[in-house]
Structure formats: C-alpha cells, structure tokens
Amino acid sequence: MNPEALEKLFREADNVKLDKEKKDAIHQELLKFIEKHPVQPKRKSWRNWYSSYFGNITGLKTPTFALSGILLFLLIGGVITVDAQFGFIQNSIAEGVAAVKTVAKNTSVIVSSPALSYNSAVKKYQDRRIQFSVNPMTQYCSVTPPNSVFKKGIAIMLDNRNDKQIAVKLDGRSYFIKPYGFKVITLTTSATLPHTIKIDCHGGKNNASILLQP
Amino acid sequence: MSDVTSNTQQEQDFKNAYQQYVDAIYRHCYFRVYNKDLAEDLTQETFIKTWKYIAEGKEIKNIKAFLYRVAVNLIIDNSRKKIALVLDEVKEKEVSVRLHSMESTMIDSFEIKEIIQTLDELPDKYREVIVMRYINQLSPPEIADILGISTNAVSVKINYAMKKLREIIKIKYHES
Numbered sequence: 168m169n170p171e172a173l174e175k176l177f178r179e180a181d182n183v184k185l186d187k188e189k190k191d192a193i194h195q196e197l198l199k200f201i202e203k204h205p206v207q208p209k210r211k212s213w214r215n216w217y218s219s220y221f222g223n224i225t226g227l228k229t230p231t232f233a234l235s236g237i238l239l240f241l242l243i244g245g246v247i248t249v250d251a252q253f254g255f256i257q258n259s260i261a262e263g264v265a266a267v268k269t270v271a272k273n274t275s276v277i278v279s280s281p282a283l284s285y286n287s288a289v290k291k292y293q294d295r296r297i298q299f300s301v302n303p304m305t306q307y308c309s310v311t312p313p314n315s316v317f318k319k320g321i322a323i324m325l326d327n328r329n330d331k332q333i334a335v336k337l338d339g340r341s342y343f344i345k346p347y348g349f350k351v352i353t354l355t356t357s358a359t360l361p362h363t364i365k366i367d368c369h370g371g372k373n374n375a376s377i378l379l380q381p
Numbered sequence: 382m383s384d385v386t387s388n389t390q391q392e393q394d395f396k397n398a399y400q401q402y403v404d405a406i407y408r409h410c411y412f413r414v415y416n417k418d419l420a421e422d423l424t425q426e427t428f429i430k431t432w433k434y435i436a437e438g439k440e441i442k443n444i445k446a447f448l449y450r451v452a453v454n455l456i457i458d459n460s461r462k463k464i465a466l467v468l469d470e471v472k473e474k475e476v477s478v479r480l481h482s483m484e485s486t487m488i489d490s491f492e493i494k495e496i497i498q499t500l501d502e503l504p505d506k507y508r509e510v511i512v513m514r515y516i517n518q519l520s521p522p523e524i525a526d527i528l529g530i531s532t533n534a535v536s537v538k539i540n541y542a543m544k545k546l547r548e549i550i551k552i553k554y555h556e557s
Binding site: 173174176177179180181182183184185189190193194196197200201204205206207 | 391392395399403404407408411412421424425428429432433435436437438493495496499515516543546547550
C-alpha cells in the first residue's frame, strides 16, 4: 500500500454506520429515558440571586460598589465593636501571622490583610509597644511600660513575650495573643478624655494602664 | 423564555444532535474497540450520559465536543474494565466475523479490515487522535477541546501518529 493513500483509505471508514434498526432502537431507548428523566429546573446560584435582586436597582452597580467598600473597610479599618460596660470603642486591626489567626475566628476578612512580620512590627511600633511577660514561677504578668500615655486614635502593639498564649484585657475587652505573637489595636473611645484604659493580663487585675488623651 | 419552553427546546436540540452525530460517535467507538456490539452500547451510553447531564440543568456549549468527550471517557472506562483484554484474544476472529455482520456496503470491505489492522498497531493514545482526525474528520482545535489538551499538542500527536502509521505500512508491505 502506498503510504500516501492512507488518508484516502480512511475515507472508506465513512461506510461504517449504525444499522438503521439499531439506530431506531437506541433512539427509542433515549426517548424513554428522556421521558423518565426530564430537565430539572435550574438551581439559582448566588450570582443569579444577586442579579435578580440587585441587578436592576441601578445601572451604577451600587451594590457591588457598596460590597467592595465594606470589604475595603474590613481590610483596612478592622471591626468596630462597642463595649457596653465602659462605653469604650476599640477599633482593632490584626496584623502579623499570630494575631491574624486569633481574630480570624470572627472576621475572616482580616486574614487576607497583609501580614506584618514581628521585626517589622517592632520597628514600626517601637515607641508604641506594650510588652507582656509572665513569670513562670509566680505567673505574674509584667507589663512594660506599666503606665503609658497615647493619643486617641493611635495604633499600638501588644507584644506577648511568652512561650504560651496570654489573654489581655483592655477596659474589659479580651485579646488573645499567641506565643511570641503580637496584635496591633487602634485605641479610640466615646468616653470623655482623658480616659484611663485599665489593662488586665494573664488573670491579673490592673497590671498596667494607658492614659488616653485627646 | 419560560422553563417549559426552554426544556422543550433542549429536548429538541438533543434529538437533533442524536440524528446528526450518532453515526460519527458510533464510528469513533467502533474504531477504538473493534467490536460492533460494544460500539453500539457505548454509543447509546454516550447519549444517555449526555442527556443525564442536560437533565441536571447543566449547560453544554458544544454538544458535538461534549458527545465525543463522553464517548472518549466511556472507552477509557471500558478498557479499564479489562474488556479490551478479552477482545485482544479474539481480535483476529472478531475482525472477520464482525465485518461480515455489518451493512452490505461493509461486506467484504477489504479497506476497513486494512484500516483496523493498521490502526491496531498504533499505541492507543495515537490511535485516538488518528481516529478523530481522519475517520471522524474533526479539526485539531475540536480534538483539543475534546481531549482537554492544546491544539499544538494535538498536532504533534497527529504528526507522530502519521509518521508511525507510514512506518507500519512500509514495513508491512515491504515484508509482504
């Protein structure tokens, strides 16, 4: 056989067809199957739901814009919570690997915020850092500096120098900081300034304080 | 468009697709498994599986490519079930017996027997693209879509397979 005639030979394969009877038999089987299995109504995905409810509100795509705004707020600004007991508002931002995991339980959005390494955080918050160190013998938590003064709205670093997770409370609001981890929080309050924020550490009371000034 | 109208349309499109592609799918299956009955079963299964997919409310953009994809997968599944092993044992017998059981145009078709015997010497992955390209006359982009590989990869496979085929034919006919 001439190899060049190969493609021509393949055309002979066009003669291979289903027998008409068999073709009809399969067709009948299919019709029965179609009858038994009609098309199910399409499930609405969240995208369909979104467009059906919001798609026609405005041509400016306001819902998309609003959602983006909320996400951006959560990424940059963190979550504002109100402490009913003290009327104290803390705007917390989680940074650093250790801190992110702690906060991520409630606000998963924060997980995607850029992680700050410990060294970078120390450098960035060198004069706004509060260290917590627990004596392994006495379990007493030393806070350095014990008394500090910050302006309202400033971000400070809570630095855990222990090999175990510690719980720190600022005006009653708890922060769990992982071993050798840190957390950055922004201090703000609705209370009249100056306001003293009491810090409890590792089960202790009034281990330190922050004087918040206007 | 209401759901009912849409469903009827889908059903009609599928029936049209059956009439349009049933022979091509059968041909593809036949030249992969060399067994008339098995090729018929695989063809039927291909269309049933496709309808199941449609019935689940899923969208098919290219029904032709989808049918081939389902057929290709069924053939792979089938060969995994070791049915091919059984066929290997009776292949020689199968070819002659099956060919004579086909349509009148096929009876005594020396060419078809030649195609089968020649293709049979190719590794399966090359036979697959050759069948698609030269027997089913699918374009390389269509084959790429079915196999989930790039058009370049398809072209490379086809070129290699053709080279192999020519070598096989050369050896076969020089020897005889």
